[in-house]
Amino acid sequence: MNYPVIPKDTLIPDSAIPTDEKFSGMKIVRFQSNKEAHDNFANNRYEFQHELGMHHTVRGVVLSRKGAAPNYRITVTIHAKLRHFIEIVKYNPANPPGDNYEAIGMRQAHEQTQADFKGAKKENLNNFRNYNIEAIRGERTAYLPTVSGWQSDKFFDQTIFVAFDEPSDLSLYGTLYLPKAPVMQSDGQTQTAALFQAAETELAIKAGALDSFGTTLEIELNVDELKAGQSFADRNGRGSKKNKNLVSRLDNSSALAIIRERAIKDTIFESRLADGRTGGASETATKFIVDLSTMDQMLLGVICRNTKKPEQIKHYHIDRFVPYCREFLLMLQETFGEKWADPTPKNHEPYRRLYIHGWAFAQKAIAVAYHDAMRHKLVPLGASLGVSSDHSTPDEVLKMDEELVEAAKEKAPEPKITLTDLKYRLTKIDWLRYRKHWIAVTGHKLDKTGKKKTREIKDGTEGGKKLIVEGQAQNTAATIGFLYNKIMSDSWEELCSDVDAK
DSSP, X not given: OOOOOOOSSOOBOGGGSOEEGGGTTEEEEETTTOHHHHHHHHTTOBGGGTOGGGEEEEEEEEEEEESSTTSOEEEEEEEEEHHHHHHHHOOOTTSOOOOOTXXXXXXXXXXXXXXXXXXXXXXXXXXXXXXXXXXXHTSSOOOOOOEEEEEEGGGGGGOEEEEEEOOSSSEEEEEEEEESOOOEEEEOHHHHHHHHHHHTSHHHHHTTGGGTOEEEEEEEEEEOHHHHHHHHHHHHSSSOOSOHHHHHHHOOSSHHHHHHHHHHTTSTTTTOEEXXXXXXXXXXXXXXXXXXXXXXXXXXXXXXXXXXXXXXSOXXXXXXXXXXXXXXXXXXXXXXXGGSOSSOOTTOOOHHXXXXXXXXXXXXXXXXXXXXXXXXXXXXXXXXTTOOOTTOOHHHHHHHHHHHHHHHXXXXXXXXXXXXXXXXXXXXXXXXXXXXXXXXXXXXXXXXXXXXXEEEEEOSSTTOEEEEEOBOOOOOHHHHHHHHHHHHSTTGGXXXXXXXXX
């Protein structure tokens, strides 16, 4: 047996290890290329080689710079046995440990994980757990994806990598000394929880799976909660069925997200967008006017009538579209803001119980109407939306965009109605949900006998009541389209009647 040799000389402190700016200032011992580092490590002269309780010692690790300059991500890829996986990750998302996540810079992510791990996701956990158990039994081959996680930047200065091979300027191979702090998942949350549960089974212990079951873990280093949120949004927000409000809340770098944040600033919407965690936009909820996903769809309606995907809006589009998106939101604020009261005034009903304009389908229809009232300006500005630029340099992309915009201006479409006309119509329309013309548009709810459902509502006076027919609020393409067509048509004045449905 080989015993570690403790040098007689003073150990080299971790603070003396050179940092590598190419890897975001990470401490790297270049065993292969630096003779002094080679000798010091081979003779156990480094402090970290003796303080084994401070780090996980992980061999056979690839340290990489991923992505594109200058915004490289620093990741380590670990192929770990199940026992080592559990020890390194530490954080079971289905049963989080009681650590102080405020202190280690993971509080928001910790709270989000606890809130999100329920419902269908909890059922998926059981399915993945059983899948792993069947693999341990030998009944199937385990096709497990790489679990992606991150460790707080609070521990980055304690992380050390010993490079035994330096195949390229983007990757190193060697041994990782990883601080013993939790690893939060950015992707593979359910898989992680399933591995924790499988590891706790008697079968795993009897079968020796803790030391024979192989996993792959990619950990992003030097991550704060903002970067962690962006990682979640980027991984789960493109063409997936994840919680779109959560993705929108965590997304802080996409062009549409930036447009949204700049457009809502200092408007009624700034503090009243629901993210699906802090509250919703139900009939009786009044704090939030719309949710984040709806707002993004409204802005897409303004920009391009929802004909393009969010990722087709690029950063060079931001400045040109923010003024129009902001003008649209201010139009809604000026027209309907007083009605969107929070809290609900005494003797009144919550505004979504009363008004069509409190519902997503109406706001989306008005967004498209705004676009068509401003399409002589918006259509040319969006000429390059969706145009492929995969093979172009940044300068070439900007030049192409400029040429397309200028060409489109020469054949810009005429507005369907003027913006002044649109604002006038919005102020004249009677938006009470129980009016006869709205029940004709949205349909009515049914009671248990199949008849029109009615409700007594407060009429704004002390003790006063009013019996109304309950309309539906279906957020469907058909309802949105019907409402848009009616607002823009020559018969729009039919929406101004004060006759109640019976």
